[in-house]
Amino acid sequence: MVVEGPIQLVCLTASSGVPLFTRGASRQLPFSIIGSLNGVHMFGSGHGVLLSSCETEGGEKVVWRVFQDSVMLIATSAGHQAGSSKGEPVHLQRLLENVWSCMVMVLGQDELANVRNVERLKKDLRACFGLIDELLEDRRDGVLGLLTHCTDCLLPPQPPLLQEAVQGFAAAADSEFGCLLVHGRVAAATEMWWRLAPQEIVLLSALMRSLSDSASASCDYPVFLPQGSPTVAHRLLRFQLLPGADVCVLCGPTPSLHHTESGLVGRFWSPLVDILRNCLAVGERCLPASVSLQPDVLAFLLINRENHRSVSSVLHPLCPHLQDDPALTSKTRCWELLKLFYILCMTRYFKQGEASPPKEETEEGAPTEDLVHGLSHQPLQCYLVTDECKSFGLQTPQHQLFLLFPLAVPTFALHTVAAHTLASITTSTFF
Incomplete structure (x- = not known):
C-alpha cells in the first residue's frame, strides 16, 4: 500500500470543452493536455463508447464523468509505485461525485445544467473553490466520510442531553434539521437531519468545517441539497459554541441570524457548557471513556x-x-x-x-x-x-x-x- 500522488481536477463544459476551472496540483496541466483528455472522451462518445477511466504506462490514472449533459469533470492522479491497488480509481470516481454535489450545493443545479453564460459561470464557480480544495486535499485526519459516504461521528459521553438540546434548538429556529459538530464530526443531530442523503450530510459537515476555519463565530450561508432540494436554496445558520464545537440548522427565510444568535444560542447551550467541554475532551479518540479497547489496536x-x-x-x-x-x-x-x-x-x-x-x-x-x-x-x-x-x-x-x-x-x-x-x-x- 503506497501513498496516492497529487490529484488534479479539471472542469469543462460538456458540449464545447471550454475549461471552467482547474484545481489541485500546483503545476497545472497544459491546455493541450486538457484538450486531449476532453477530445479522447468525445471521440469515444461519438462511437458509442463510454470512457470512464484509464491508466498510463507511467502509472498515472485519469477518470472522466459527465453530469447533466452539461459539465465534465476530469481527475488525474500522479504515478504510483508498482503494486498499487487496482481499486484506486474508485476513490477518484467518488471524488468527482463529491465535487459535482459540492457545485450543486453552492450554486444550484439549474445554473449548472443550463449554462447560458460561460464567463459568468466561471466567476460564480469561484465560490466553490474553498470546499472543492478541501475535497481534493482530504488532509483532515479522522475525516473519512468523503471516501466512505458515511457520516463521521463522535460518540459523546452524555448523548441524551445533547440530543435534547439539538432538537429544542432546531424547533425554536423553526427547523427540523439541526446538527452539533464536535471536532468536525457529528455528535448529535435531529431525526430529519439523519434522513438527508448520506452524501448530503457528509458534504454539509465538510462545509461546516470549512466555515469554521474562517474563524467567524456565526454565519448565514445559502445551500442547495444536491438530492433533496437541488433547485431551491435553504439557509444554513452556523454558530460556534466553543472552539471545536459548532451547531447548525437548515431553515427558511426566518428566523434571522441575529435573532437566533442573541435569543436562542445562549438559551439552549449555555446550561450545557460543561457537557460540551466533556464532549470536546473525547477528542481524537471519538469514543467515551467507558469504551475499553485492546491496547494493540493502532x-x-x-x-x-x-x-x-x-x-x-x-x-x-x-x-x-x-x-x-x-x-x-x-x-x-x-x-x-x-x-x-x-x-x-x-x-x-x-x-x-x-x-x-x-x-x-x-x-x-x-x-x-x-x-x-x-x-x-x-x-x-x-x-x-x-x-x-x-x-x-x-x-x-x-x-x-x-x-x-x-x-x-x-x-x-x-x-x-x-x-x-x-x-x-x-x-x-x-x-
Whole structure:
C-alpha cells in the first residue's frame, strides 16, 4: 500500500470543452493536455463508447464523468509505485461525485445544467473553490466520510442531553434539521437531519468545517441539497459554541441570524457548557471513556451499514505504551493506511454497496472481477500483512470494521481482537 500522488481536477463544459476551472496540483496541466483528455472522451462518445477511466504506462490514472449533459469533470492522479491497488480509481470516481454535489450545493443545479453564460459561470464557480480544495486535499485526519459516504461521528459521553438540546434548538429556529459538530464530526443531530442523503450530510459537515476555519463565530450561508432540494436554496445558520464545537440548522427565510444568535444560542447551550467541554475532551479518540479497547489496536474505522454512520480513530500515538516503538508509522501514515485498506477491502472482498464502481467501469479481467466471480460466498473477513503493519477487516450484516495492528501482534490473534473491538464499541454505545 503506497501513498496516492497529487490529484488534479479539471472542469469543462460538456458540449464545447471550454475549461471552467482547474484545481489541485500546483503545476497545472497544459491546455493541450486538457484538450486531449476532453477530445479522447468525445471521440469515444461519438462511437458509442463510454470512457470512464484509464491508466498510463507511467502509472498515472485519469477518470472522466459527465453530469447533466452539461459539465465534465476530469481527475488525474500522479504515478504510483508498482503494486498499487487496482481499486484506486474508485476513490477518484467518488471524488468527482463529491465535487459535482459540492457545485450543486453552492450554486444550484439549474445554473449548472443550463449554462447560458460561460464567463459568468466561471466567476460564480469561484465560490466553490474553498470546499472543492478541501475535497481534493482530504488532509483532515479522522475525516473519512468523503471516501466512505458515511457520516463521521463522535460518540459523546452524555448523548441524551445533547440530543435534547439539538432538537429544542432546531424547533425554536423553526427547523427540523439541526446538527452539533464536535471536532468536525457529528455528535448529535435531529431525526430529519439523519434522513438527508448520506452524501448530503457528509458534504454539509465538510462545509461546516470549512466555515469554521474562517474563524467567524456565526454565519448565514445559502445551500442547495444536491438530492433533496437541488433547485431551491435553504439557509444554513452556523454558530460556534466553543472552539471545536459548532451547531447548525437548515431553515427558511426566518428566523434571522441575529435573532437566533442573541435569543436562542445562549438559551439552549449555555446550561450545557460543561457537557460540551466533556464532549470536546473525547477528542481524537471519538469514543467515551467507558469504551475499553485492546491496547494493540493502532487505528480503527467502524461503519454502521444500516444508517451510514462511521466512527474512526488512530490510537497511536495516543496509547503511551506504543509511543516508543520505532517500527510504528506516524499518525498521518496510519490514517493513510486505514484509507488504503478500506479501498482494498471494498473493491476486492466485502459487499461494496455505494463504494463500488459501476459495473461498466470495472476493468475486464482485473483481479477484483476474477476474484469475486470465483467465489461461491460473500467474504466476511480478510487480513493483510505489510512491512508497516497488519490489517484486519470484519463484516457483519450491520457493521464493517477495519483495524490496523503493530507487526508484533500474532496474525492468528487478529480476529479475536477485532471481534472484541466490535463488541466493546457497539455494546457500550449502541452504535
